[in-house]
Amino acid sequence: MATSAKQKVVGIDVSKDSLAICHLVEEKLQHLETENNPAGFQQLIKQCGTESLYVMEATGIYYLQLAYYLHEQGAPVVVVNPVIIKRYIQMHLGKGKSDKKDAQWIRRYGEQNQVTHWQPEEMIIVECRQMEQVIEQLIKQKTMVINSLEALELQPVKCQLAAKSLKQTLKTLEKQINQLEDKLLATLEKAFAKEIKLLSSIPGIGRKTAGTLLLFAGGFRDVSNYRQLIAKAGLSPREYTSGTSIRGKVRITKMGGSLIRSKLYVCSFSAKKSNAACKALYDRLVAKGKNGKLALIAVCNKLLKQAFAIVKSGIPYRPDFTTISA
The missing domain is CATH 3.30.420.40 (ATPase, nucleotide binding domain)
Known part of the structure; x- marks a missing residue:
């Protein structure tokens, strides 16, 4: 506007x-x-x-x-x-x-400049995103406690009380994480049942990742094309070249979207085997001499492309989805 x-x-x-x-x-x-x-x-x-x-x-x-x-x-x-x-x-x-x-x-x-008027997100999206943020904070705390416990186990002299305290803290954190994850997923599946089902139909994307993707995309309400998702996730390629002398590697921007980026990267390992379009893309890039990590990032982009097309069309994943998402 x-x-x-x-x-x-x-x-x-x-x-x-x-x-x-x-x-x-x-x-x-x-x-x-x-x-x-x-x-x-x-x-x-x-x-x-x-x-x-x-x-x-x-x-x-x-x-x-x-x-x-x-x-x-x-x-x-x-x-x-x-x-x-x-x-x-x-x-x-x-x-x-x-x-x-x-x-x-x-x-x-x-x-x-041309500007777009801001609109507040749905209350359920805001609340679920807050739960997601707390889960991530608790996971970081859990990692710190695990590292402290491992360091303590390597000590020649170990305080049993300190070890007991760390183990109790770890148990409490795991309980809180599980409770919040269950609550988050249940809330999303109730509010966005259709979208979660559609996203979960994509080979490589489970229910938890489907929920993360839904929150990341704001329920797909204001997303007009898949390129917006790729840019928001920081998965857009960034080339560094100049003249004939500088030929840097093509890297992703990594601007924003660190949580969904890490989730999709994990999903890409499964998708390159079970998702027809992702497998074809991965095999084609590797055959051209591209390194495995670059090919997996391309698979992440393909998953976002599929997610957008599937949610917007309302059609669950099909093995021949390449004809729809191209």
Whole structure:
């Protein structure tokens, strides 16, 4: 959606505790700083109104409360990937960095570019994503405890109380992880029964990965093509060449999507054997001399391509799916 020529654009640089705001008043840039809390949001609305277009970066979780508040007030909101703003500043040879300058650049970006209005995700997606994040944190803690326990076992002198404490902690973490994983999957299967069933029909993708993929894609509600999924997962190829002298390896971007990337990579080992299209792709790349890891990454991309086509078409996986997903 293009920004209206007369619509006021407000650029906001969001940090944990504060908001740096830039907007025009009688064609002159004005800066405002408020706290990143409901009182600060009210001050912002009072100053700039609900008719303005509010543009901000997707800075971790810190922008969410503001975005939800503005949306609830009926104000149009745009949330931009920070990498896009960074590239925009570089393209215009921007120098120096401060919260005020960043807010100014964000406002300018929103004014000069085609932008899409932000919409909050379904509540069930948000809640499930929070469960998923906690599961990942608990898994990391479990790995740390396992490493500590293994290190303790190698000690010539071992404190039995310390070992007992670590084992109890490990048992508690495993119980919590299992409970949360079961709850997460049950919630997703209840809310998105059709989508989970469709995704699970793909050889190489199990129910848990289907749930992870569904959350990653936001229920596939706002995804218009499979390339968006590949880019969001950080699986897009990035070539590094220059002239005739520099011939770097083609690598993936690895920007965002680390969880789904790791899940799909594990799935690719099974998919290259049991998934007809993935097997054909893997064998063809290996026959051309590509290394196994590169071929597996291509399989990950193929799985995302299949997932998009299957969910959007409503047709479960078939061995001849290559004719549909090509």
